[in-house]
Amino acid sequence: MAYNCVILIKQVPDTKRITGEAMNDDGTVNRSALPAIFNPEDLNALELALQIKDKFGGKVTVITMGLPAASAILRDSLFRGADDAILITDQRCAASDTLATSYILSCAVKKADFDIVLCGRQAIDGDTAQVGPQLAEKLGIPQITYVEELIELNGKSITARRNIGAGWQQVRTKLPALLTVTGDANEPRVAAAKKMMKYKNAHTPVEVEQEVRSQKTEDSEAKIKKLVEKKCSELSEKGLLIKQWDLDYIEADLKWCGRTGSPTKVRRIQSVVLAAKESKNIEPNDQDVSDMIHELIEDKIIA
Amino acid sequence: MIDVNRKGEVWVFAEQHNGHLEDTPIELMSKARRLADTLGVKLAAAVLGDGAKDIATKLIHYGADKVYLAEHPLLGTYQTNSYAKVIFDLIHKYKPQIVLYGATAAGRDLAPRIASAAKAGLTADCTDLQIGDHQTTKDEQFHKNLLFQIRPAFGGNIIATIINYDRWPQMATVREGVMPPPEPDVSRKGEVIEEKVQISQQDLPLEILEEHKRPKKVNLKAARIIVAGGAGVGSKDNFKLIWDLANCLGAAPAATRAAVDLGFIDSDHQVGQTGTTVRPSLYLAVGVSGAIQHQAGMSQSQKIIAVNNDPDAPIFQIAHYKIVGDLNVVVPKMIKAVKEKSIKEEKTVKA
Numbered sequence: 265m266a267y268n269c270v271i272l273i274k275q276v277p278d279t280k281r282i283t284g285e286a287m288n289d290d291g292t293v294n295r296s297a298l299p300a301i302f303n304p305e306d307l308n309a310l311e312l313a314l315q316i317k318d319k320f321g322g323k324v325t326v327i328t329m330g331l332p333a334a335s336a337i338l339r340d341s342l343f344r345g346a347d348d349a350i351l352i353t354d355q356r357c358a359a360s361d362t363l364a365t366s367y368i369l370s371c372a373v374k375k376a377d378f379d380i381v382l383c384g385r386q387a388i389d390g391d392t393a394q395v396g397p398q399l400a401e402k403l404g405i406p407q408i409t410y411v412e413e414l415i416e417l418n419g420k421s422i423t424a425r426r427n428i429g430a431g432w433q434q435v436r437t438k439l440p441a442l443l444t445v446t447g448d449a450n451e452p453r454v455a456a457a458k459k460m461m462k463y464k465n466a467h468t469p470v471e472v473e474q475e476v477r478s479q480k481t482e483d484s485e486a487k488i489k490k491l492v493e494k495k496c497s498e499l500s501e502k503g504l505l506i507k508q509w510d511l512d513y514i515e516a517d518l519k520w521c522g523r524t525g526s527p528t529k530v531r532r533i534q535s536v537v538l539a540a541k542e543s544k545n546i547e548p549n550d551q552d553v554s555d556m557i558h559e560l561i562e563d564k565i566i567a
Numbered sequence: 568m569i570d571v572n573r574k575g576e577v578w579v580f581a582e583q584h585n586g587h588l589e590d591t592p593i594e595l596m597s598k599a600r601r602l603a604d605t606l607g608v609k610l611a612a613a614v615l616g617d618g619a620k621d622i623a624t625k626l627i628h629y630g631a632d633k634v635y636l637a638e639h640p641l642l643g644t645y646q647t648n649s650y651a652k653v654i655f656d657l658i659h660k661y662k663p664q665i666v667l668y669g670a671t672a673a674g675r676d677l678a679p680r681i682a683s684a685a686k687a688g689l690t691a692d693c694t695d696l697q698i699g700d701h702q703t704t705k706d707e708q709f710h711k712n713l714l715f716q717i718r719p720a721f722g723g724n725i726i727a728t729i730i731n732y733d734r735w736p737q738m739a740t741v742r743e744g745v746m747p748p749p750e751p752d753v754s755r756k757g758e759v760i761e762e763k764v765q766i767s768q769q770d771l772p773l774e775i776l777e778e779h780k781r782p783k784k785v786n787l788k789a790a791r792i793i794v795a796g797g798a799g800v801g802s803k804d805n806f807k808l809i810w811d812l813a814n815c816l817g818a819a820p821a822a823t824r825a826a827v828d829l830g831f832i833d834s835d836h837q838v839g840q841t842g843t844t845v846r847p848s849l850y851l852a853v854g855v856s857g858a859i860q861h862q863a864g865m866s867q868s869q870k871i872i873a874v875n876n877d878p879d880a881p882i883f884q885i886a887h888y889k890i891v892g893d894l895n896v897v898v899p900k901m902i903k904a905v906k907e908k909s910i911k912e913e914k915t916v917k918a
Binding site (some may be wrong): 277401402428435554 | 586597647648651652671672673675676677678679680682683686687688690691692701709713716719721722724725726727728729730732733734772774775776777778779780781782783791792816817840848849869872883885886887888889890891892893896897898900903904905907909
């Protein structure tokens with residue numbers, strides 16, 4: 265039996281590479297100074313879906329919500345073996361917290377055909393791990409979080425091993441179900457050369473529009489629109505037009521999207537400046553080290 | 568949606584497995600007690616299980632005024648859906664203003680499911696909680712006594728303060744080990760409210776086929792002294808230096824993520840954002856550069872000694888004792904100094 269998998273992916277700033285240059289003077293992070301990458305654990309979720317497809321057949325669909333630039337990770341997914349890719353981009357998504365994000369994603373997932381929904385355990389920009397469980401609740405399906413290994417798929421149910429902190433659990437549930445996948449689950453495959461050749465020119469309509477606008481700065485709005493439509497239909501004929509949905513298409517209730525749909529608000533952001541109140545330089549010689557140990561014993565820090 | 572209820576209680580979800588109360592809800596109790604006192608409301612704990620009465624008493628000793636006890640044979644083992652349903656029903660019934668969960672594997676699995684059902688806000692992995700007032704810039708609304716939910720973000724590079732004011736309850740998960748646990752007071756009295764639970768087999772969509780729990784090899788949270796080695800230690804062989812120094816100090820050996828990834832030591836020993844958060848009396852960082860992710864797990868240590876041959880290593884910014892030098896020279900000197908002091912003390916005792 266074949267299984268249709270839908271994977272929710274996210275483009276994130278590479279938080280491991282934050283340097284001084286990536287910090288604004290007010291202590292906020294300058295996202296544009298950081299390379300944007302495929303969220304690492306989302307790659308593990310995609311890999312698990314591709315393994316399911318390799319073994320049982322079925323369709324692998326990736327969905328992301330983000331800015332037009334997020335089209336890059338959709339293309340990357342096509343290079344690695346995804347069958348279909350969808351960009352949800354809409355200015356009304358801006359400032360969505362995890363609750364609003366999971367609502368928007370649930371509207372999109374409902375438009376797709378799925379047996380298994382997969383997410384990375386968490387994204388490295390927020391590290392919240394909330395969107396997966398919230399999406400499962402909105403879809404009304406069971407969740408298996410922190411999946412390390414898929415044990416069995418037998419048509420009606422799925423068995424997986426999940427990490428529970430100090431130890432593991434093997435659980436079974438009926439399909440459809442949502443899984444969040446950890447970095448230990450697998451080694452994500454790299455892009456296949458053939459698929460890269462095939463999909464390197466795959467684009468979302470918004471990317472096509474950006475390209476046209478950058479080249480035809482003199483043209484009228486109507487002319488640009490026409491040209492975009494033409495280019496999109498050309499791509500579509502070749503099977504290279506990546507799907508793009510907005511909130512109207514997925515029939516999202518705007519009350520639950522963006523800022524109005526987000527109960528949590530950011531009050532303040534501070535950069536992390538840690539400093540010891542008092543500090544001493546200790547020379548690496550016997551006397552200094554011995555004096556330091558003595559002081560710590562005197563202060564009853566060392567028993 | 569649950570309306571704003573300023574008289575609502577402060578709640579802690581008291582996670583327990585097989586009659587054993589987890590550490591994190593205990594750690595949460597002293598902070599939650601202070602929040603409740605500031606707001607002038609009661610502190611309550613919610614316990615779910617099958618045979619969890621003893622835990623209810625314990626929670627009162629740790630500072631709860633009230634314990635909502637939901638017992639049912641189907642609640643004997645934690646499951647996302649059944650627990651989420653029962654807690655959601657309790658929240659709906661009593662309308663607390665704050666609900667806190669430990670950011671454990673179960674807490675991080677459960678809280679978002681409840682938040683989604685309640686359409687409430689949830690902040691993950693808080694390291695601090697405070698009560699404060701907030702004025703919105705746009706329409707200049709004034710909100711008194713909100714829960715400031717403070718958490719690291721962007722891989723620990725920034726600290727964000729999150730609030731929610733238009734939908735209730737205010738919910739947060741709190742990182743393990745960031746708050747000191749209260750001392751139990753066995754003379755404390757409180758009220759245990761036994762809740763009738765409406766659940767059926769349908770609320771348990773998961774079959775748990777097998778479970779293996781293993782205790783952590785080391786209890787870093789309880790250690791008074793920690794000796795941590797980083798990638799700078801160089802090899803698994805050389806990591807013996809860390810074990811030796813830890814042994815002579817009666818300390819727990821620990822490591823950075825880099826050292827764990829290099830295979831120097833087991834991940835149970837990892838301190839930092841993805842490992843354990845510790846706050847010992849003394850933290851010795853040996854060959855540790857001090858990445859922000861590591862600092863997030865140890866910067867609350869009372870005293871920090873750093874040994875590193877790179878004078879520009881970020882760890883020196885937070886160290887109380889800075890030793891710039893080769894750890895292969897410095898650590899043996901430290902071991903020698905500790906041994907000499909203890910011999911001297913023994914002699915004094917004998918005399």
